[in-house]
Amino acid sequence: MSTVPSTDKPSKHGRRRDGGDSDSEVVRRRRDFPALDQQVHGRPLIYLDNAATTQKPRAVIDAVRRYYESDNANIHRGVHQLSVRATDAYEAARVKVQRFIGAARREEIIFVRGTTEAINLVAQSYGRSRFDAGDEIVISAMEHHSNIVPWQILCEQTGATLRVVPINDDGDIELDAFEVLLGPRTKLVAMVHVSNALGTVNPIADVIEIAHRRNVPVLVDGAQAAPHLAIDVQALDCDFYTISGHKLFGPTGVGVLYGKTSLLDSMPPYQGGGDMIRTVTFEKSTYAELPAKFEAGTPNIAGGVGLGAAVDYVSSIGLDKIAAYESTLLAAATEALSAIPEVRLIGTARDKASVVSFVIEGIHPHDVGTVLDQEGIAIRTGHHCAQPVMQRFGVPATARASLAFYNTFDEIDALAAAVRKAIKVFA
């Protein structure tokens, strides 16, 4: 028997605000996620920490288990049956990801550990080989540390400098300021598609268009976008796009760097080792073609297979449908929390993904997090690996509820009730 809260009583919101989705469909989807069906501190788990990592559907867990139980072998090198099966499964996952983000070619999909490694790869391979002292890299004030620190390391190595596009009080990027920041020395724009701390959906197509008018390539950090929005890298015309598998209902330790073939081809390898070479002698080695050139060593094969299953799962629901449902959830959460006078929302951009960051007058987010945890509600509290965002809004930390398509309106009500309770405890 499921412990889904919405099965306990009829939803207060019913089918009025469900964006064309029915509660029963959400309940059915929840059954696909074994981890959601548990009690925490004696209460049904309400998992609202999806921007940190998502829960995994049984299809993903089964794919990983099946791989280890029957296909486990090293890839791209064996003639034996298991190696062939493992290679096929891994490469099939690459094609699934290619279709998922609309890439032109499967070779443009580089499997990495996650968005962090993808950005480090671009910084060290693309950036280090062509940036000089005085060159500029443009990022925004809402970046995750993973889209700040790799560029700072590159700046230390090359003498390049980091320029930061400001954001306004709502958490929207200032596009005019962005345009002004682009100069003759700008070599790359690296910007987040959806902010993990604020939920802002950046006008990334405009950003790319503006940058391309000046022949500046653009890397898009899509870690938070891929679970919520349909991505089409060719329509966006971005030069690089990054994804983390575990935020997309897939396993941890696997992610994707998309790059245009022309760019990837022109870049030196990131790491040396097995699988990324064509020939090796002690005098000189030559490198393999894409994508192997950037995949040194035995990769996270099971992770790749699991990511392929995750992409299939998400596609079977459809991102348009997910986005529509999540926007009604977001509206409900925004309304419920805004109705509490002590609550201040951090991040009120025009276009938002289902992330609600907030602070409560006089209560530290960690205390809020502990009270909510006692109610079985998992949220993130802290700086969300985005300390500059916290500084911009003058808060040490925030509480953040991040919603996925398996969350319900009853869970939003429970969140608001628990926040009211926290206020009472610390009044």
Add this chain to the structure above:
Amino acid sequence: MSDLQDLYQELILDHNKRPRNRRKLADAHRRAEGYNPLCGDHVTVYVRVEDDIVREVTFEGSGCAISTASASLMTESLEGKSLDEAKALFEKFHDLLTDEPVDREQGPALGKLEVFSGVHAYPARVKCATLAWHTVNAALEDAGEVVSTE
């Protein structure tokens, strides 16, 4: 919800709302800064020590209820303690929060600090309770650097 009340006892809530000795100490002999990178909390602790006796302790900074109350109660607990007693009290307090057995027969009495015994059940919050103590320890040892609980 008895669990939550074990953690957030009345005395802790009171010291969170009205922290004692939260101010800069003009005639401090030593000061130290503490930082918890997990939550971004900063605390500055000031101490006035005369003849190896802690005469006055104050702190600045704000954090969660546990860290604020801990700093506040710490300033009261340390007043009048010798440097050796202060160190012993820190160790005993640390044991109270972790899995170490606490020998209540030996050394300085924990007194009001016993209210933090509930933190033991919340491993993620132990560092909140010890930040000010690590910092005062650094000040008393004249380390004078930023200490981190990570």
